[in-house]
Amino acid sequence: xxxxxVVATVIPYFCKFLMAYPRIQDLAAANVEDxxxxxxxxxxxxxxxxxxxxxxxxxxxxxVFPASVEALMELPxxxxxxxxxxxxxxxxxxxxxxxxxxxxxxxxxxxxxxxKAALGARAADLFHDPAAHAAPGxxxxxxxxxxxxxxxxxxxxxxxCPWRPHCAAHAQGIAASLPQKSRKxxxxxxxxxxxxxxxxxxxVLLLRRPPHGLLGGMLALPESPPAAAAWxxxxxxxxxxxxxxxxLSVQAYAxxxxxxxxxxxxxxxxxxxxxxxxxxxxxxxxxITLTHNGHNAIGDAAIPLPHYDDPPSLxxxxxxxxxxxxxxxxxxxxxxxxxxxxxxxMLQAVARSRVPVFASHSCVRALCDxxxxxxxxxxxxxxxxxxxxxxxxxxxxxxxxxxxADVSVADIADHIDYVVNRIGIDHVGIxxxxxxxxxxxxxxxxxxxxxxxAELVRRGYSHDHIAKIWxxxxxxxxxxxxxxxx
Ligand code: SF4
Numbered sequence: 001x002x003x004x005x006v007v008a009t010v011i012p013y014f015c016k017f018l019m020a021y022p023r024i025q026d027l028a029a030a031n032v033e034d035x036x037x038x039x040x041x042x043x044x045x046x047x048x049x050x051x052x053x054x055x056x057x058x059x060x061x062x063x064v065f066p067a068s069v070e071a072l073m074e075l076p077x078x079x080x081x082x083x084x085x086x087x088x089x090x091x092x093x094x095x096x097x098x099x100x101x102x103x104x105x106x107x108x109x110x111x112x113x114x115x116k117a118a119l120g121a122r123a124a125d126l127f128h129d130p131a132a133h134a135a136p137g138x139x140x141x142x143x144x145x146x147x148x149x150x151x152x153x154x155x156x157x158x159x160x161c162p163w164r165p166h167c168a169a170h171a172q173g174i175a176a177s178l179p180q181k182s183r184k185x186x187x188x189x190x191x192x193x194x195x196x197x198x199x200x201x202x203x204v205l206l207l208r209r210p211p212h213g214l215l216g217g218m219l220a221l222p223e224s225p226p227a228a229a230a231w232x233x234x235x236x237x238x239x240x241x242x243x244x245x246x247x248l249s250v251q252a253y254a255x256x257x258x259x260x261x262x263x264x265x266x267x268x269x270x271x272x273x274x275x276x277x278x279x280x281x282x283x284x285x286x287x288i289t290l291t292h293n294g295h296n297a298i299g300d301a302a303i304p305l306p307h308y309d310d311p312p313s314l315x316x317x318x319x320x321x322x323x324x325x326x327x328x329x330x331x332x333x334x335x336x337x338x339x340x341x342x343x344x345x346m347l348q349a350v351a352r353s354r355v356p357v358f359a360s361h362s363c364v365r366a367l368c369d370x371x372x373x374x375x376x377x378x379x380x381x382x383x384x385x386x387x388x389x390x391x392x393x394x395x396x397x398x399x400x401x402x403x404x405a406d407v408s409v410a411d412i413a414d415h416i417d418y419v420v421n422r423i424g425i426d427h428v429g430i431x432x433x434x435x436x437x438x439x440x441x442x443x444x445x446x447x448x449x450x451x452x453x454a455e456l457v458r459r460g461y462s463h464d465h466i467a468k469i470w471x472x473x474x475x476x477x478x479x480x481x482x483x484x485x486x
Contacts, residue, residue, distance in 0.1 A: 003047055004242075007148075013042055027052065028059035036217060045218055049211075050077025067091045089137035096127040097140055101147025107179035108151060111168035116179060151175075188244045194221035196234060196252040214241075221250075228447045229253040261478075263360075266292035266340075267299075272321060274328050286478060287335035289360060290322065290345060298322035299349075300342035302371045317344035323352055330354045331486035335477055339392075339431075343378060350381045355484045357385065358477055361392035361431035361438070364418045370397050376422065383423025386480070388473045390431030391415045393438045407440040409452040413459055416469065425465050429473050 001010045001017075016038055021027035027035070032052050039048035053076035058065055065086070066072055072083035087093035096102070103119040106112065110122055126132070132139040150157045156175045158164050169175040197205040205226055206219040225231060234252035238245065262284040270276045270288070280288070290298050294305035295314045299322040304310030318326065326336055326349055336357045338346040350357050359382065365373035374382065374389060382389060395407040398415060412430070419428040430452070432438045434445070442451045456466050 001042065004044060005042060024055050024063050025059045027055035045215060049217065053077065069093060069095055088140045092137055094133050094136050096123060098123050102143045104153060104179055105143055105147050105151050108169035108175050109163060109167050111172055111174065113180050119179065190244050190246050192223060193249045193251060194223055195225050195231065196221055196250055197226050198254045199257040201257060228450050261286050263287045265289040267325060268296040270325060272297050274324060277328050277332055281332035281334055285334060287337045287358060287360065288329060289337040289340055290349060291340050293340065298325050299345035301340055302342050317348040326352045330484055333481045333485040335481045346378055347381055350385050355481050356387040356477055358387055359389040361390055361433040363391055363397040364415045367415055367418055368398055368400055372397055379419065379423050383427045388427050388429055388477055389419055390429040392431045392433045393440050393443055394433055395440055404439050405441050408442050409440060409455045411440065412452055413455045425468055426473055429469055
């Protein structure tokens with residue numbers, strides 16, 4: 001802990017570590033991220049990770065430290081200086097750990113203008129005193145303290161120094177000029193950019209850095225944009241590292257907190273028991289797609305499945321049980337999703353439901369003749385009942401037999417335009433179906449959603465209209481479902 005850090009700073013951290021990890025085995029068993037968390041503020045996090053690794057090595061030896069300098073140096077994070085300090089202080093070994101304090105005292109006692117590297121050898125001359133050999137730990141710590149509190153770098157307090165009678169530098173009046181400083185080259189300067197993505201509660205997105213290298217394993221702001229957004233300049237941060245200085249430009253964006261709504265795609269999960277709906281509602285489910293491909297106990301699907309021996313129609317729309325399911329979903333505040341249902345099922349669900357129904361991921365059949373899309377009669381019924389169709393971005397729902405590369409956000413906007421022109425801006429949204437093959441060439445993931453927004457802007461949609469398309473209409477339906485609960 002004391003490497004490059006003064007004792008007064010380290011003491012509270014040392015106490016925290018002893019409280020958290022009273023035994024070496026406790027530190028060894030700790031999560032390294034927790035260890036680095038306790039270390040936060042001390043810097044040089046490689047020390048924290050080495051401390052943790054060292055504890056694991058010692059714990060593997062039964063919690064006993066080796067008692068020789070050579071064996072201590074085999075432990076992670078322990079170099080010659082630390083091995084000598086532990087050897088002298090903990091085991092009374094006749095060795096001298098030479099740190100900056102001892103180098104400075106040595107240079108002054110002998111009035112040495114020698115390079116720093118030569119001072120360690122001369123420090124050993126002081127150590128040859130029998131009294132020093134008899135108590136190497138006390139001797140080392142006495143020199144540490146002498147250097148830190150009396151023989152300080154800039155203003156040595158010679159009148160208070162017990163070694164003053166033997167000090168050549170004091171006698172020559174040159175104490176403050178020693179040891180001579182080597183001219184250091186200037187630190188290189190680096191620059192970079194980080195991205196601060198905040199949500200509406202003020203939380204900031206942080207990523208964990210790779211385990212090795214600068215600030216290895218620590219949480220940090222991303223160095224590339226974590227999302228497509230209108231980033232704005234939030235100023236710069238300067239930081240001085242040991243070997244370089246750094247200026248970071250901070251780009252910031254405040255995003256709204258994303259919401260995740262539990263839903264069920266396929267009423268097959270309901271089975272034949274309405275009580276399941278109560279359970280689903282209690283777990284937060286807010287819409288259920290009545291069918292998927294293939295008929296179920298609720299009703300006929302748009303696409304029967306021959307390998308399940310599905311006939312073209314089982315019930316002519318909703319089954320009797322399906323009628324009850326729709327009514328019970330209304331009672332529980334669960335929206336009725338008619339994507340995937342047969343046209344007959346859809347129209348009967350519209351008539352049966354007390355709450356506007358919803359097509360979570362379908363397109364316009366007039367533009368693309370696919371069984372999963374809604375024709376004009378269905379759109380009219382949906383609109384008249386106050387419902388919403390979410391245009392999906394599955395390529396062959398947008399254009400007949402099209403592949404992803406053939407389709408763009410312009411095709412999605414064509415379907416939105418059609419719905420808006422036929423039943424109004426309050427009845428359309430977007431249902432990507434990313435988990436079901438939804439993608440077009442310029443909208444493959446949510447980071448590319450701004451491409452669609454840009455297309456809508458280009459077509460003259462206002463901010464308010466785009467807000468309705470991007471979720472506003474769906475939120476209206478969710479509120480309607482909540483308000484209609486029995
Ligand atoms: S006399 Fe002065 S220069 Fe010499 S060791 Fe003591 S404090 Fe340092």
